[in-house]
Amino acid sequence: MSIFIDRNTKLLVQGITGRDGSFHAKQMIEYGTCVVAGVTPGKGGQRFEGAVPVFDTVADAVQATGANTTVIYVPPPFAADAMMEAADAGIALIICITEGVPVLDMTRVYPYVQDRKARLIGPNCPGLITPGASKVGIIPGRICAPGSVGVVSRSGTLTYEVVYQLTRAGIGQSTCVGIGGDPINGTNFIDCLTQFEADPETKAVAMMGEIGGTDEQEAARFVREHMTKPVVGFIAGQTAPPGRRMGHAGAIISGSSGTAAEKLDAFREAGMGIAQRPVEFVPLLRERM
Amino acid sequence: MNIHEYQAKDIFRRCGIPVPPGEVATTPEDAERIARTFGTRVVVKAQVHAGGRGKAGGVMLANTPADARTMAQQIFGLQIKGLTVTKVLVTPAADIASEAYAGVIVDRASKRAVFMVSPAGGIDIEEVAATMPEKILRLPVDPRYGLLPFEASRMGFFLYTDAKHARAAAKILRQLWQAFLSSGASLAEINPLVVTTGDDVLALDAKMVIDDNELERRPEIAALRDESAENASEVAARKASLTFIKLDGNVGCVVNGAGLAMATMDLVKYYGGEPANFLDIGGSSNPEKVVHALRIITRDRNVKAILFNIFGGITRTDDVANGIVAATREHPLSVPIVIRLTGTNEEIAVQILQQNGFTALIDMDEAVQKAVRLATGGKAA
Numbered sequence: 001m002s003i004f005i006d007r008n009t010k011l012l013v014q015g016i017t018g019r020d021g022s023f024h025a026k027q028m029i030e031y032g033t034c035v036v037a038g039v040t041p042g043k044g045g046q047r048f049e050g051a052v053p054v055f056d057t058v059a060d061a062v063q064a065t066g067a068n069t070t071v072i073y074v075p076p077p078f079a080a081d082a083m084m085e086a087a088d089a090g091i092a093l094i095i096c097i098t099e100g101v102p103v104l105d106m107t108r109v110y111p112y113v114q115d116r117k118a119r120l121i122g123p124n125c126p127g128l129i130t131p132g133a134s135k136v137g138i139i140p141g142r143i144c145a146p147g148s149v150g151v152v153s154r155s156g157t158l159t160y161e162v163v164y165q166l167t168r169a170g171i172g173q174s175t176c177v178g179i180g181g182d183p184i185n186g187t188n189f190i191d192c193l194t195q196f197e198a199d200p201e202t203k204a205v206a207m208m209g210e211i212g213g214t215d216e217q218e219a220a221r222f223v224r225e226h227m228t229k230p231v232v233g234f235i236a237g238q239t240a241p242p243g244r245r246m247g248h249a250g251a252i253i254s255g256s257s258g259t260a261a262e263k264l265d266a267f268r269e270a271g272m273g274i275a276q277r278p279v280e281f282v283p284l285l286r287e288r289m
Numbered sequence: 290m291n292i293h294e295y296q297a298k299d300i301f302r303r304c305g306i307p308v309p310p311g312e313v314a315t316t317p318e319d320a321e322r323i324a325r326t327f328g329t330r331v332v333v334k335a336q337v338h339a340g341g342r343g344k345a346g347g348v349m350l351a352n353t354p355a356d357a358r359t360m361a362q363q364i365f366g367l368q369i370k371g372l373t374v375t376k377v378l379v380t381p382a383a384d385i386a387s388e389a390y391a392g393v394i395v396d397r398a399s400k401r402a403v404f405m406v407s408p409a410g411g412i413d414i415e416e417v418a419a420t421m422p423e424k425i426l427r428l429p430v431d432p433r434y435g436l437l438p439f440e441a442s443r444m445g446f447f448l449y450t451d452a453k454h455a456r457a458a459a460k461i462l463r464q465l466w467q468a469f470l471s472s473g474a475s476l477a478e479i480n481p482l483v484v485t486t487g488d489d490v491l492a493l494d495a496k497m498v499i500d501d502n503e504l505e506r507r508p509e510i511a512a513l514r515d516e517s518a519e520n521a522s523e524v525a526a527r528k529a530s531l532t533f534i535k536l537d538g539n540v541g542c543v544v545n546g547a548g549l550a551m552a553t554m555d556l557v558k559y560y561g562g563e564p565a566n567f568l569d570i571g572g573s574s575n576p577e578k579v580v581h582a583l584r585i586i587t588r589d590r591n592v593k594a595i596l597f598n599i600f601g602g603i604t605r606t607d608d609v610a611n612g613i614v615a616a617t618r619e620h621p622l623s624v625p626i627v628i629r630l631t632g633t634n635e636e637i638a639v640q641i642l643q644q645n646g647f648t649a650l651i652d653m654d655e656a657v658q659k660a661v662r663l664a665t666g667g668k669a670a
Contacts, residue, residue, distance in 0.1 A: 077506055102473060102502040103395050107432045110400045126602075140602045140633070155548020157600045160632070161653070164600075181547060183397040210548060213397045236551035239536075239558045240567070247532045247547025247569040249502065250397065255415045260555075277559060278552055279654055 002130035002175040003150065003195035003202070004093060004121070005069065009134045012058065012067035012091065013038045014074055014082050016048050020097070021073035024138050025052070028071075031135040036065040058089040069093040071127060071136050079123060080105035087116040094186070095136050096122035103249065106184040113186060120186025124248070126156040126178035139163075139176060147172015149285060150196035152189055153208035154181050154215075154248070158236060162206060162278050169282045174202040181210065181248025189219035197227050204230045204289050206281050207272075210251045211237030212258040220266035230288035232273035232281055235260045290499045291338040292513045295378045297477075297495035304468040306461050306479075308492050311380030320361035323379040324354040330382040333360045338518050339370040347374065350382055375517055383493060388481035389448050390414050391462060393430075395475045395500075401429040402469065404436070404462065406444045410481040436466040449484070457490035458482065472510050473503025522566075522585050529581035531570055538563025539593040539664045541586040541624075543579070545570050545604045553598045556654065562661030565592045570604075579612025580619070587622065594625050594664035598653060601632025610638040614645045625663045629656030 011028065015021035016038025025048060029035050037055060038048050044056035055061040058070065070086045072079060072095065079098040086094045094113065101123045113120045121128065127137010131144040138156075143164040151166075151173050153159040159178055166173065177192050179185055189207060196202045205227075209216035216235065223231050238260040240246045242253040253259050267274050273284040298308045310327070313336065314320040324331045335347030342348050347369055351357035357379060367374050388410035396403040407425045409417045418425055426447045430436050438459075445459030446452075461482065469477040476498040483493045504511040516524045526533030532547065536554075540562045544550035547569050554564040566586065570578050586592055599609050609630060617626075629650045630638055639649045650656040 076502060100502045100505075102506075103475060103500050104402070104432075104470070104473060104503070107395065107401050111432065138603060143602070143632070153548070155546060157544075157546025157602060157604075158548030158552050160602045161549055161552075161600050164632070183395065184400045208548065210551065234552075236548050236555065238551075238555045239564060240551060240554070241534075241536065244534050244567075245501075246534065246551055246567055249500075251547060251551065277556060277654065 005134045010036045012070040014072045031141040037061040062089045072096040076100035087113045087118040094120045099124040122180040124182045125180030128177040130175045145172040148203040150202040150205040151176040152192040154210045183250040190222045207233045212251045216263040217266040220270040224270040232284045233267045234275040235263045293336040297497040304464045306464045317358045317362040321354045321358035324357035334378045335374040336376040345369045384486040386484045392478035399429045404428040475500045534567040538565045541565045541592040541595040544598045556657040560661045576612035580616040583616040594660045596660035597628040599630040606630040606638035607634040610641040627660040
């Protein structure tokens with residue numbers, strides 16, 4: 001078992017003929033993900049790598065292939081439209097990898113996607129992977145191994161770092177989800193924790209947050225009130241100065257709110273394990289499983 | 290991206306918001322000349338990307354043109370939060386009857402743009418929120434409809450009991466919404482919004498922050514960037530497509546990915562050191578970026594050791610290794626370097642580094658401890 005994606009995932013790749021889209025489409029196919037279609041307006045009728053049919057619109061692709069999940073690699077000015085097009089075509093799970101989507105665009109995309117009952121992950125995220133079954137996005141497959149730790153994170157390479165350490169220590173993962181580093185994103189920590197709690201395969205959760213906003217504090221409250229499975233948390237940005245955007249658009253301390261200290265306090269109150277350093281995830285998870 | 294008060298006022302003016310006249314001076318003589326054209330008392334205001342200008346002595350009232358010159362002279366010598374003042378705004382002094390606050394900001398919790406207005410203006414809105422929350426009205430804007438006239442009116446009457454003032458404020462709020470939307474802002478603020486003794490409602494100050502992600506599609510807004518008001522290293526980094534933030538420590542950090550970069554800085558601190566910067570070289574493999582990164586970091590004289598922390602996912606570690614070799618061949622380093630890399634093509638990377646006299650570590654904690662030890666001369670970690 002897993003969350004969000006599994007062997008039944010029929011994936012559409014929006015922007016499949018672009019530089020990033022084509023590179024990662026190949027990687028996903030190699031990993032064993034069932035890539036059923038691609039979309040690039042104006043390139044309908046072509047075949048990607050001689051096999052995957054390319055369509056002009058998402059609606060055409062869904063009708064012809066029954067795609068139920070999409071991953072978006074289109075440039076930032078077009079990403080909002082691509083997300084809305086996917087939701088309108090009835091795609092249930094939309095993963096947007098694109099970094100640099102204007103936040104005012106996201107204020108429009110979010111209610112649009114919600115009204116159409118679709119789930120959005122991202123934007124500005126590495127996607128997700130259910131090791132051994134399906135990979136959607138850009139998380140390197142070879143650093144993961146099947147197992148029972150659920151991983152959810154706001155960052156990319158930091159997630160890879162921790163996942164790789166888990167894998168080398170013999171701790172596999174049920175699903176790893178990167179929810180992205182933007183201030184407005186589709187799926188938050190609580191959505192992922194809810195799914196991990198319900199997933200019989202997942203025995204514990206590793207959660208990596210950052211400075212900025214209150215998502216981690218709300219997630220900690222959820223852990224205290226609703227989770228029976230152990231959760232170990234980490235917060236990046238303890239040394240970040242206030243008012244500066246630390247790479248990720250969402251990683252910014254505004255005034256006195258969104259600091260690492262307040263997030264770690266919330267973790268502590270929720271009885272979560274706290275990894276002071278990335279390397280502490282392995283022993284903390286081991287103790288709790 | 291931050292823009293100056295005078296630039297934000299230009300945008301406000303174009304959207305119809307009543308703003309007092311004003312002109313920018315870059316010399317004390319200029320300030321005197323401008324003050325003379327107004328023929329009234331003027332306020333001389335530092336144009337700098339930092340809050341708390343008033344407290345830092347960057348805003349002064351001048352009774353005569355000669356005063357304006359003296360005060361501009363003083364303000365040009367100021368350092369406000371580490372930034373030198375190179376421009377002042379000279380604007381006629383207003384006779385203020387009351388001060389209020391009006392702002393719109395992207396709120397991540399409600400995932401909407403949210404207006405905030407308060408009759409308690411002229412002071413820090415966070416302070417109002419903490420001490421008198423009942424004096425703030427928050428109004429999230431539904432992106433499907435934008436700010437509706439009745440919503441603007443409701444805020445106007447929250448600010449003022451006088452119907453004439455309330456209506457004027459409502460109109461200004463609708464114009465502020467236009468200014469916010471049409472510039473791709475993440476914040477637009479009027480503090481204070483004043484009623485003058487002449488019974489006019491005016492935006493006496495203006496602050497806007499633009500979403501960096503909007504700049505590509507709004508060249509006219511991107512052109513407002515004032516590089517002279519920014520840290521020189523940060524300007525150089527942006528031109529090389531690197532994300533760089535200068536800090537006060539002595540361990541220079543080069544990392545791929547924002548989350549890992551923050552975690553690396555935290556680890557430097559954990560082992561008793563202080564990071565000199567945040568630097569994310571991004572996800573792509575490009576030796577050229579590494580060359581730029583090293584050049585920017587070595588320009589900082591505080592840096593006593595350089596730490597590379599690279600996790601190769603999409604980034605190929607051999608590309609990073611080649612970048613390090615190329616950069617140091619061009620400009621030999623005068624401070625020690627500690628390189629940690631793991632992931633894609635790590636064996637090739639280690640080989641490249643060893644052939645060129647570098648050692649590579651694979652453990653992150655070990656690398657950070659070593660860098661801190663080198664930077665502090667063995668006193669920490």
